[in-house]
Amino acid sequence: MESATNDRPQIPLAPAEEPKPRATGAIPIDPEPFWRLPITWFRALTIERRILAGFSLVFVGILVISAVSYRNTSVLIANSGLDTRSHELVQLLSNIDVAMDESENSHRRYLVTGEALYLQAYKTVVEQKPTFFKYLNDLTRGSPEQQQRVGLLNQMMDRQLNAEAGAIAQRDGGGFEAVRKMALEGAAKQELSTIHRIIAEMESYERQALRRRVLESAASTTNTIVLLSIGALLQLVLLASVYYLIRHDITERRRIATELQRRGELLEAANKELEAFSYSVSHDLRAPLRHIGGYASLLRKTVGESLNEKAVRYLQTISDSAKQMGQLIDDLLVFSRMGRQEMLLTSVNLDQLVKTIRYELRLDLQGREISWTINPLPEVPGDPAMLRQVFMNLIANAVKFTSTRPIAKIEVGVNRRTSGEVVIFVRDNGVGFDMQYASKLFGVFQRLHRVDEFEGTGIGLANVRRIVHRHGGRTWAEGMPDKGATFYVALPTRRPRS
Missing domain, CATH: 1.10.287 (Helix Hairpins)
Known part of the structure; x- marks a missing residue:
């Protein structure tokens, strides 16, 4: 850039002074x-x-x-x-x-x-x-x-x-x-x-x-x-x-x-604050993610024929990642909501609930051969929507992890009943798991199988444990690799505190 003072009259400089002798031992400090x-x-x-x-x-x-x-x-x-x-x-x-x-x-x-x-x-x-x-x-x-x-x-x-x-x-x-x-x-x-x-x-x-x-x-x-x-x-x-x-x-x-x-x-003390923060951030990220996925899809449809194979693959990766992230955010929102949502306590017919869930899953099971055993189940006090989420997650997991079996076997029944609680089990003959990892099953983002083997976000069982705990119950699981798994839900027979 040219100097802005080229046309100005030159100011005469004062005669240069003799340099003063520097003090012995002084170190000059250059400005940072x-x-x-x-x-x-x-x-x-x-x-x-x-x-x-x-x-x-x-x-x-x-x-x-x-x-x-x-x-x-x-x-x-x-x-x-x-x-x-x-x-x-x-x-x-x-x-x-x-x-x-x-x-x-x-x-x-x-x-x-x-x-x-x-x-x-x-x-x-x-x-x-x-x-x-x-x-x-x-x-x-x-x-x-x-x-x-x-x-x-x-x-x-x-x-x-x-x-x-x-x-x-x-x-x-x-x-x-x-x-x-x-x-x-x-x-x-x-x-x-x-x-x-x-x-x-x-x-x-x-x-x-x-x-x-x-x-x-x-x-x-x-x-x-x-x-x-x-x-x-x-x-x-x-x-x-x-x-x-x-x-x-x-x-x-x-x-x-x-x-x-x-x-x-x-971390545990800050868990509630982190949940509130994750809920807020997840909620605010949904619209940008929809925009990213939508515009990637629109771009692929608009100029897809003029793009090379690598560019099309990049766009597909963007769309798939946005969809996967959107599902993760939805699951996070459900997980956070289940911890804050007020419980509407009433009598829940588990027998009818499980049969309804099985009926709703029928469209996803076309082409699958599944042997169902639904034993009589009792009524328990609880929130119908939350308990539906519990058994939907457990049964959907059983369906998912038996997908490699020519004939899948899924059984739901009562394990034991006492004066204070009833234990319901969901058993399958799927891929199972190693019991040394049983403690990780119900944690958030904890997965025992790769995503390319079985899809999921690692939040479903965490939701199960959270809901059951809010009902005053317990959850645990048993399994063996390649020999199936059994998930247990112990629910109180008396009205829980929300």
Whole structure:
């Protein structure tokens, strides 16, 4: 860049002073570059504060992106509603335009022939006019310009209909000769032309508004995508930078290990706060994930034929990942909701409940040969929706993990019954599991099989344990590799506390 002082008069410099002798032993301190100040400040923080600062920035970034995405989504929703109203208004104006033309033409035929059947169009307009203007006023509410045109249109239609009514009266009283000129030229030619002009202006106004909103919606969508991309990149860079700075501070390793151990002991105490946070974040991420999956699918449909195989595979990977993440978020929301939802306690017929679940799963079992054994089950006190979730998860798991068997065997029954509780079991002859991993079965995100073997998110059994615990019950499982598994649910026979 050229200097901005080239055309200014030169300022004479003062004579250079003799350099003063430097004090013995003094070390010159060079100023630190500006760009290194944040790094220096960050390194001066403790490990706790570094983690807090890094993730606070990431969290703030998520909040900003969520806020802007919410605003842009609100704009899209608002514009969609306005677009619908504009289309309805244009259609209504077109109907009015046609109706007034038909009224004038039929009215002139009546003046010539005197046949009453030609008055039907005129009478229809007179009857429907109040309804027309009720809808016109509703559809133009919020637009003073259009409201003004509606008022003028009302006046012109009144004048046309009055003129036609007068001509009809003259025809009825004096015959054709009394209205010859009006029959040839029309009783309200000028008013009809004005009506056409007003309707054309209103339609033009709405079409311009439609185009403007389409551009606004497109810009809003583009801004959202760009913001999400930039935000994700910046957060990735920020996380990478935080990791790099922490990773290279080897003098803090021992203190980090101690701190991590202490934090591990506090995880259970913070569990409720983490659940609330995960619920909020999961809820806010659903719309962006739908956008990512939707636009990837739309892009594949729009330009799929012009893409090479690798690009198509990339788009498919994006769609599949968005779908998988969406399912995980839905499961997380269910998991969080089951911990906070108020229990509606009543008597639940487990026998009918299990049979209903089996019936609902029938479409997913086409092509499968399954031997069902549903033993009589008792009624227990509990929340019907929650207990339905418990047995739906257990039976669906049995169906899933027996998919490799030529003949699957699934049994549901009562293991034992006491005065205080009843133990229900769900047994299958599926792939089973090693009992040394039994303690992991009911944990969140705990899976004993790979995703490519059996799909799932690792949240279903965690939901089972949470719901059963809220009912005052217990859950456990037994199994052997390749020999099936049995899941037990112990439910109290007396009304639990929610």
